Each structure stands twice: as structure tokens, then as C-alpha cells.
Amino acid sequence: MTPRFWLLLPSRALMALLFAAPMVIVVAYSLLTRGAYGGQGEPWTWENYARLLDPLYGEIVLKSFWIAALSTALCLVLGFPLALFIARARSRKTLWLGLVTLPFWTSFLVRTYAWMFLLRDTGLINTILLGLGLIAEPLPLLYNDAAVVLGLVYGYLPFMVLPIYAVLERLDPWLLEAAEDLGAKPWQVVRRVVVPLAKPGMAAGSVLVFVPCLGAYLTPDLMGGGKSILIGNVIQNQFTTARDWPFGAALSIVLMAIVMALLWVALRKSRGAEGGLL
Amino acid sequence: MKRGLALYAAVAYAFLHLPLLILAAFSFNSSKYTVWEGLSLVWYRALWDDARLLESAWNSVLIGVLATIAATAAGTLAAYATWKRRARWLEGSLYLSLVTPEVVTGVSLLVFYQWVFRFLDVRLGLHTVVAAHIMFSLAYVVVVVMARLKTMDRSLEEAALDLGATEWQTFLRVTLPQLAPAIGTAALLVFAISFDDYVITSLVAGVDSETLPMVIYTMARKGVSPSVNAISTIITVSIGIMTLTAERWRRA
Amino acid sequence: MRRRDLFFLGLSSAAAACRKAARRLYVYNWSEYVAPETIPDFEKEFRAEVRYAEFESNEEMLAKVFTGNSGWDIVFPSNYFIPPLRENELLQVLDHARLPNLTNLALKTPPWDPRHEVSVPYMIGAAGILYNPKLMPEPASWASLWDERVRGRITMLDDPADTLGAALKKSDLSINTTREAELTRARDELIRQKPLVRAYLNAEARDQVMAGDLMAAHLWTTTAMQAIGEAEHLRFVYPREGYAEYCDNAVILRESRSVDLAHNFLNYLLRPEVAARIASHTKTATANEAAWRLLPSELKENQALYPQGETAARGEYFATLPASTQQLRDRVWTEVKAA
Numbered sequence: 001m002t003p004r005f006w007l008l009l010p011s012r013a014l015m016a017l018l019f020a021a022p023m024v025i026v027v028a029y030s031l032l033t034r035g036a037y038g039g040q041g042e043p044w045t046w047e048n049y050a051r052l053l054d055p056l057y058g059e060i061v062l063k064s065f066w067i068a069a070l071s072t073a074l075c076l077v078l079g080f081p082l083a084l085f086i087a088r089a090r091s092r093k094t095l096w097l098g099l100v101t102l103p104f105w106t107s108f109l110v111r112t113y114a115w116m117f118l119l120r121d122t123g124l125i126n127t128i129l130l131g132l133g134l135i136a137e138p139l140p141l142l143y144n145d146a147a148v149v150l151g152l153v154y155g156y157l158p159f160m161v162l163p164i165y166a167v168l169e170r171l172d173p174w175l176l177e178a179a180e181d182l183g184a185k186p187w188q189v190v191r192r193v194v195v196p197l198a199k200p201g202m203a204a205g206s207v208l209v210f211v212p213c214l215g216a217y218l219t220p221d222l223m224g225g226g227k228s229i230l231i232g233n234v235i236q237n238q239f240t241t242a243r244d245w246p247f248g249a250a251l252s253i254v255l256m257a258i259v260m261a262l263l264w265v266a267l268r269k270s271r272g273a274e275g276g277l278l
Numbered sequence: 279m280k281r282g283l284a285l286y287a288a289v290a291y292a293f294l295h296l297p298l299l300i301l302a303a304f305s306f307n308s309s310k311y312t313v314w315e316g317l318s319l320v321w322y323r324a325l326w327d328d329a330r331l332l333e334s335a336w337n338s339v340l341i342g343v344l345a346t347i348a349a350t351a352a353g354t355l356a357a358y359a360t361w362k363r364r365a366r367w368l369e370g371s372l373y374l375s376l377v378t379p380e381v382v383t384g385v386s387l388l389v390f391y392q393w394v395f396r397f398l399d400v401r402l403g404l405h406t407v408v409a410a411h412i413m414f415s416l417a418y419v420v421v422v423v424m425a426r427l428k429t430m431d432r433s434l435e436e437a438a439l440d441l442g443a444t445e446w447q448t449f450l451r452v453t454l455p456q457l458a459p460a461i462g463t464a465a466l467l468v469f470a471i472s473f474d475d476y477v478i479t480s481l482v483a484g485v486d487s488e489t490l491p492m493v494i495y496t497m498a499r500k501g502v503s504p505s506v507n508a509i510s511t512i513i514t515v516s517i518g519i520m521t522l523t524a525e526r527w528r529r530a
Numbered sequence: 531m532r533r534r535d536l537f538f539l540g541l542s543s544a545a546a547a548c549r550k551a552a553r554r555l556y557v558y559n560w561s562e563y564v565a566p567e568t569i570p571d572f573e574k575e576f577r578a579e580v581r582y583a584e585f586e587s588n589e590e591m592l593a594k595v596f597t598g599n600s601g602w603d604i605v606f607p608s609n610y611f612i613p614p615l616r617e618n619e620l621l622q623v624l625d626h627a628r629l630p631n632l633t634n635l636a637l638k639t640p641p642w643d644p645r646h647e648v649s650v651p652y653m654i655g656a657a658g659i660l661y662n663p664k665l666m667p668e669p670a671s672w673a674s675l676w677d678e679r680v681r682g683r684i685t686m687l688d689d690p691a692d693t694l695g696a697a698l699k700k701s702d703l704s705i706n707t708t709r710e711a712e713l714t715r716a717r718d719e720l721i722r723q724k725p726l727v728r729a730y731l732n733a734e735a736r737d738q739v740m741a742g743d744l745m746a747a748h749l750w751t752t753t754a755m756q757a758i759g760e761a762e763h764l765r766f767v768y769p770r771e772g773y774a775e776y777c778d779n780a781v782i783l784r785e786s787r788s789v790d791l792a793h794n795f796l797n798y799l800l801r802p803e804v805a806a807r808i809a810s811h812t813k814t815a816t817a818n819e820a821a822w823r824l825l826p827s828e829l830k831e832n833q834a835l836y837p838q839g840e841t842a843a844r845g846e847y848f849a850t851l852p853a854s855t856q857q858l859r860d861r862v863w864t865e866v867k868a869a
Contacts, residue, residue, distance in 0.1 A: 003445055004359050008368060010348075011356035011416060015371040018413040022386030023374070025393075034853055056861075060868055078290065085287040088280075096287075097466065102518060103294055104470035109495050110510050114297030121743045124300070140682070143729040157294065162467055166426045166460045197429075204425040207376065208418065215379030218476070225729025226688040229867035236381045240589035241690055242860035245385070252382040259377045385593070392597035401601045402594070481593065484601055486581065496561055496584055 030249035048250035057234070057251075061258070064231040067145065067220075068213035071152040072160075075209045076202060078153065079160035083201070084194065086161070087168035097165065100158050112151060112222050116142060143225030151223040152213050159212075160205035167201030168194070203266070211259060231255060298514055305507035321504040322512075331493055331509055337404065338490040342472045345411035350465045352412070353419025354457065358449065360420070361427040372417040383414055384481035391482060402484030410482050411475065415468040422467060426460035553578040555791050558591060558602040560584065560778060562752075563653065565811035572798050578791055595620060595783060603786040604795060609642045609777040610850045612649050621648040622782040628793040631800030636819035640777065641847065649779035650796050651817035653809075656775045656845060657692045658768045658834065660739055660754040661746035669746055672700035672769045676719070681726045683745040685738070688730035690863035691848060693720065695774040696748060705774045706849040710858060717862040721869045730867075739764060751834050755813040766834040772844040777817060 031044050051057075086096040103111060118124045119141035126138040141147060171194065179189045195202075217232035231251070238248025308318030325331060360369060375383070387410050391402060430453070438448045454461075476491040483489065490513075494506050553576070557569075561584040569580050585591040588608050594600040595607075598620060607615060615621050624647060626632060637651045659669045665683070669675060675684055675696075686693045695705035697716035707713065728744065729735075735747035736754075740761040749757075754766040780799060782792045798804060805821030808814075815835040816822060822830060833841060851859070 004363070007355040007359035008365055010352035011372075011420075012368055014352060014413055014416060015368060015375070018387065018390075018409060019371055019375050022383075022390040023378075025389055026382060026386045034857070056865060056868060060864075081283060081286050082290045085283045088283070097463070098518070099291055100294065101466050101470045102514060103298060104474050108474050108476065109491065110301060110506055111297045114301050117300065118297070120738070122741050154294070154297075158470065159467070162463050163422050163425050166422055166463045167429055169459055170426065170429050200425045200428045204421045208421065211377050212380075215381075217381070221688075225685075225731065226867070227724070227727070227729055229864060232379055232381075233867070234864060235379055237860065237864070239381055239385050239593070240587065242856065242863075243589065243592075244857065244860065247857075248385075249382070252379055255379065256374065256377045260373065263373070263377070388593060388597070392599055395599050401599065480590070488583065496586055 026249045027253060029246050030253050032246045034244045034246050048247045049254070051247060052250065052254055057231075060229060060234060061231050061255070063228070064214055067149060067152070067230065068210050068216075071149050071156065071213045072206050072210040074149065074153045075157050075160040076206060079157055079205065080164055080195075080198070080202070082157075083161045083164035083168055083198075084190070086165050087171065093169075097162075100161050103154075104158065108155060108218070109222075111154070112219065115147075115151060115154065116222065119147060142223065143227060145224065145228065147223040148220045148228075151219040152216060155219060156209045156213060159208040163204035163208065164198055164201035167198050167204075171197060207263065214259065215255070298510075301507045302511040302514070305504055305511045307504060321508040324505045325508050325512075328505060330488070331490075331505065334488045334490045334493040335509060335513065337487055338473050341404065341408050341411060341489065342469045344408050345415055345472045346465050346469045348408075348412045349415040349419050349468045350461060353416050353464065354423050354461055356416070357420045357423040357427060358453065358457075361424060372420055375414060376417045376421070380414075380475075380477040381481075384410075384478040387413075387478070388481045402482060402487070404484070404487040406482045406484065407479055407487055407489070410478055411472045414475075414478060415471055418467055418471065419464040422464040423457060423460050426457060430456060553788065553791055554581060555579070555788050555795055556581045556583075556601055556603045557795070558583050558585060558600075558605045560606055560653075561586060562812055563606070563778075563808070563814070565807045568799075568804060568808055571804075572795060576791065576794055576798075580795075598785055600783070600785070602783055603788050603792045604780055604782055606652055606778045606780055607649075608848070609640065609649075609651075609779060610848045612642045612779060612781070613850045615781065616643075616648055620784055622784050622786060622789060622792075623647060624650070624782065624796075625793060628790075629797050629800065631797050634800050634802055634805070634818050634820035636822065637777065637817050642850070643779070649781045650800065651777050652780050652799070653778045653812075654775065654815045654817050655750055655752060655778065656768070656773055656837075657687060657696070657748060657750050658754070658766055658773050659746055660736075660749045660757055660764060660766050662739060662742065662744070662763070663765055664763060665742070665745040668765070668767055670767065670770055672696055672771055674769075675746065675748065676700070676723050676726065678726070680745050682728050683743075684727060684747065685729050685731045685735040685744060686720075686723075686727050686748040687750075688732050690859060692750075692774055693730070693748065694859060694863065695848075697723075699769065699771045699773065702771055705846050706851060708852065708855040708858075713858055713862050717866055720866045724866065724869055752812070752814050754834060755832075759813065768834070768837060768841055768844060770844070772846055774848060775845040776848045 030048055031046070032041060033043055033045055033047070082100070086093060086100070089096055116123070120126070121138040121140070121142075123141070125141060126135075129135045130138065175193060175197075176189055179193050180186070184192065215232040215235070217230065217236045220228065220230045220233060235248050235251050235255070238244045238251065242248075305321055306317050306319070307315060308320060309315035356365075356368065359365065387406075391406055395401065434452055434456075435448050438452045439445070443451070474491060475489075476495055479489050480492050480495070483492065490509075497506055555578055557580055559582065563584075564582075569582055572578070573580055588611055591605055591607065592611065595602065595605055595615070596618065612621075626646070629650070632646055632650070635646075635651055637654075639645075640649075640651055643649045659675065661669055666674075666680065674680070675686070686696065691705075694713070694716050697719040698705050698707060698712065700719060701712075701715055703712050703716070731738075731747070733753050735744060735749060736757045738744045739747050740757050751766070754764075758764045758766065780796055782789060782796070786792055799808075800818060802818065802820035802824055805816050805818040806824040809816035809818075809821060810825060810829055813829070813835070822836065829835065837845065
């Protein structure tokens, strides 16, 4: 057995057993019919996929894509400078990195509730603004799409910062000095030298943010007050209240297919010198 | 520009930590509600009585550590091997696992476990949760380490091989040290994801293996008890101290 | 403190062997559905250990139970899940000889299990309207929640069954209707109402009503009682068109390895003193009549928890619905949410 075989064995075994096998089950479910009381059974049918042709779901998918894309873009814009800062820090890099992931140590739910406390009608922000006389009535900061995006960006920012940092950290400071010596201003150096070199990290981060955002349902539920429904909510619904696992399975497969297609297209356009995942 | 960046970083960190600070502040609030009523340690004392909360926190840490070690190791090796030569099926499945909604991963694992358990006298428990966590973290490790590998200079490895080192020695002495920061980053990410996971864990956890997010979710849905704030603060501060000591130790 | 057993296959078997030695019962219940001393007292009296965990939704519990290998002995499904559980042979038939306290129940012949063959009614719940009388007049009809004056100051439950139920009741229809036309009508009502709704919330709305953010909230009795307990000016009302009810029942799972002990536990829960203690602690409506008689009068006569006469008659229990209807209702709910 070559060394390569051993290197790949743990991952292959894990994925085969805990991902591939269960996925086969999901595909099987998507072709079955909902049992009388939830659960699933014969007959085999395409009906679940047929149901997806309904424009209702198309709308929902589009909205989910929009929100996920917006959140990803914001994470990129907000996360890149932060990653740059950490990469260029002369000392205490672990500290800065640790601080980025520190929010994760508190439960996501509790953090979300903290935000809700801030944004509510009688929450901290409104109380301050009212107290300062800047507004007459409380601003409806919560229970809308903007709040959902805020929640998503807040939750997934570290996913963007870490991969970008991992790449920037390797950046040769001489490159930057050379650029400056040649007369480039700092802003130009960043734009023309740093950003292109950080592309793999940005691509990785974007995937790590976009995909979970697309399938998110806790954040839209809590921050959005359940008023709008995204594809993650619909899927989650099928496995819980609606108890229609076959339909949920079909939805999941279709969602995964769409995202895979998008990623494949993106991958082709930004093919690096070496292959591999992104 | 350095100053501009530093200023921006300060604002960004403030944004990231504002909810945490508020959480911590209200963990000292004697009132149960979001009305400030006075300083008090009553919620911290209540924690000691809440065996369920403490046990679940311990479970989360245990699961996190085990999952981190396993996923980081397996993922790093896989990323390295794949970087040298493509492994289509593995890459494809890793990709897919990233793209699968959490609830689908959780449900598929639940069904799979139950099917397997018909043949083994095993039930859902900590082990099923750890296995699930390792699986869904694997892709993240590969993505992060791979991103770093792609910026690495192959010629260093080639030089080492030319000079007579074995492949294994090359990996250990030449590549791994360069990858170390990325591996560290990946490990941090895995622990964070594992510790924070609710959806998948709640589906595959057994009767004796509740994790902190599960307990907090239950409590929070009814209106947060500040004990939740208290334990969150404790955990955050502990991890903060750990990170500081790690940094100090690294520089020593 | 429990020992931290490290896991992996080998130890699971060892643990299983150990489990057979001690008398242990695994109980999976809704959160806050027992009094603090209920479990410890049982453990002491019957010299057993109870492993007690809580869930938040039927589906969450069912996902584990439906596979037949969840590890639980006793669970508490809502009434409309009893028929499916029974059909899938997941329930243990109850031995009435071991449940002498069954006679204490108020629900003598519940529609979903008339002879208590597989289930023991535990708590009864319902959804109505919690409101702040300082901010609005009594919402005697569901239509009050469709009134322009409450715009942005009300919430509805984020539960298709209850909220569709409310819309159906507003139009004087049955909450268990299978007719597409009626469900479509309910959908249209909800879409009409949506701009007025601040959010679709469950228990989270409670704090907001208490804080004055909201004028009214569509809530379950338990949550409403908690709110009123802390903010006494609040009130709860069952609209005159009717309301949805459900009953949580204790069942023993067929996979249980401690059937005897499980029966002991159920019989214990049926004791009047025990059930009364639980009901006064949790402020939920017990299905145990003997216990109800032992309650202090402010609970006993609480019209929200124990509606009498005409109010009680307006309540309609959720029923198990056929698959096609459930699909329809799910689609309707999605349409409302996506609107």
C-alpha cells in the first residue's frame, strides 16, 4: 500500500460510512412516498420532485440565494481587512485570531438573543436613541430581512476571516515593500498585489459562508421573526412539523445540485495553477 | 494605512464582542429580566445546582476536543495527498458534505445509525455525536489547509527529495512546519463549529449525551434564564484565558 | 455527579450490562412538566434511578422514537400522535391491573384512545390570546387580531396547526377540516393579517407582552400563565368562535426494558397528590380530576386552565389528519410565510 493510500484512508472511510451511505438513503427517500403518519414507504415515485416545479418554491429559493449572497459579500468586505490586520500584526497573532473565534464559545443561540435584546423595540439601541431624543418612536430594527442578514454576517464572519488569514499569513512582506518602492500607494498595494494573491482564501471563505447561509434556518427564524421563509426553513419544516421526509429529501437534493452547479462554474472560472478543492 | 487598519480592526472586534459583553453584564443582574436591578452572583451560584447544564458543558468540551483532533489529523493528511494528486471521489464527497443542509445531514445520520444499530447492540450516545462532528468538520479542515497548500512552493519538497529524504521525512520536516499555522487555524475552526452545533447534534445525541447548545436552546426558547448568561460568560472567559496562555507559551 | 464513561463500542456493551443491574427508567418529557420533587420522590420510594430529559416538540421526540431504538421507556406525545404510534406498533399495551389510579382521570374516554389501552392523559393545553388590558380592550373574537388598530403590536404562534386553527375558527370552521376550499380561505385570512403581525413567535412573545412591546399575543395557556404570574395586569381569553386543544399523554414504548417500573411510574403520576403538586408548580391543566379537586382555588377556578361549561364546549381537540390534508396544510403554511 502506498503512503498515499494510508493518507487518504481515514478520510475516505469516514466519508464513505458517514456521508455516502446516509446520502444514498436520502436519495432513496426522495423517491418514496410519505407514509400515512410521517415516515416513508412504497410506492416509488417522482412526485416529490414534480412538486418542486411549483413557482412558490422557485421564489423561495431565489430569495434565499439573494440573502446568502448579500451576507457573503458583506462578510468578504468586512472580513478581509480584519484578516489583513491579523496577518500583518507583528505580535500576538494567536490572540487576535482567538478573539475572532471567541464568540463561538458562547452558544449561537445565546448570541442571537443578545442581538435581539439590542435590537428590540424596547431594546438597548432604541432606548438610547429615544433617550437622546434622536427619534420619536422606536425603530423596527428586528424581525425583518436586514436583521436576518446582520445575524448571518455576525455568525459567519469568522468563517471568512480564518481562510483569508491562512493565505495572507504566507504573504511575502518583500513583495509589498517592492510595490511601495515602485511608487504605489498603500491602497493600491492592497488592491493590486494583496487581493489577487489572497484569492484562494477569499474563494474558500466565500464557500464556507455562502453555503451555510443558504441552508440557514435558525437565524432567519429568530431574527426574522418567522415572517419570511427561506429554503432552509422549508426543508427543516418537512423533517419536523410537516413530517414529509420524502419531500424534504427531494428539496435537499435539488438545493445541493443547484449549489454544486454554481460552485463548479465558479471553480472553472478561477482555476488555480494547482487543482484540488478550490 | 496601518493605523486605518488598526482602527477598523478595533471596530470589527467591538462588533463581534458587543453581544458577549452584554451577556456578561446581564449575568450579574439580580433581576431575571432585561431591566437592570443590581449586581448579584445569584445566577452563578445557581449554576452549581444545575447538574444538567454543567454536564452538558462537559460533554460539549469532550466532544469538541475529540472531534478536533480526529478531524484535523484526517483532514490534513487528506488535503496533502489530494494536493499532490487529485482524489476525485473524496473531493466530490467533501464538497457535497459542505453543501448539504445541516438538517439533512442530521436526519440522514440518524436514519443510518438506527439502521446500523439493528445489528449491533448499541444506542445513540456520545460516540454517535463525535462521529457526526468529525464527519461534518472534515471538509472545513481540507478547505482551509488546501487554501494554504496552494500557495506553497513545491520546489522545497522536490529539493528535499532530491537530497535523499523519504516522502515521509519530507512531509514531516519540510511541509508540515509550513502548514502549521493553517492546521492551527483549521483546528480552531473545527472546535468552534463542533462546540456550537445544535441541529445535527440534537438529532443524533442519545439519552445521556446532551450538549450545551441543546440545553441552552431548551432554556432559551422559554425566555433566557441568566444562568445561561452565566455559563456562557464562564466559558468565554476560560477560553479567552486559554488563548492568552497559549500565546504566551508560544512566544516563550 | 455521573461518572464520565468514555464511550466507543466496547464500553457501550459494558454499560448496557451495568444498566440491567440497577433499576433505571428513561423518561422523555416536555420541558417544565414536573415539579422539582416529583422525580426524586419517585426514585426514593421505588429505589430506582430516573434518567429524565426534556424535548420541545413532538417531532423532535418522534424522530427518535419512530426508529424503535431510541432508549426511552416513557415519552409524552400529544394526542394526535397516539394513533400513528399505535399503528406503527411502537407502544406498549398498558396493564390496567398495575394502574389502579386510572380512575382519577377526568378524561374517561378520550377520542384517540377511549379505553386507555396505550396512553394515559397527562396535561391538557390550549391556545388563546394573552393581552394587555391597559393597551387594548378584550379580544373577545379572533377578529380582534385582524383589526387595524393592533398593527405591528401582535404576534401569532409560529405553529401551523395552531395559527391555521385560529384562522379557521375565525371563519367558524373546524380546525381539523380536510376541505381544500376551507384551508384556502384560512390561508387568505392569514395573508391578510400578516402586515399586522409583528412576528410569528412561540414562547418568545411572552417577555414582549410583559414589557409592553406587544398589545397581545397568540399563546398557549402555559406560557400565558407564566406571563400573568409575573405581570398581573395581563389577561388571557378564549375567543368566542372557539379554540384548539390538545392533550399530552404518557405512553410506554414497546422497546422499553423496564416495563414494570414504567407502570409504577405512570401509576405514581396518577396519584392525586403527585399530580396536584405538578399542576400547581407548572401551572398547566392536569387531566387528573382527583388532583384538580386538591388544587388551591385560584388555580382550580382559573378559567384559562380549567374552562368550564360554555367556554369548555368551544374547545376542539386536534385530530390525526390524513396525509393528503397534511400536505395541503403544509403548502398553505408555506404560502402564508412566503407572502
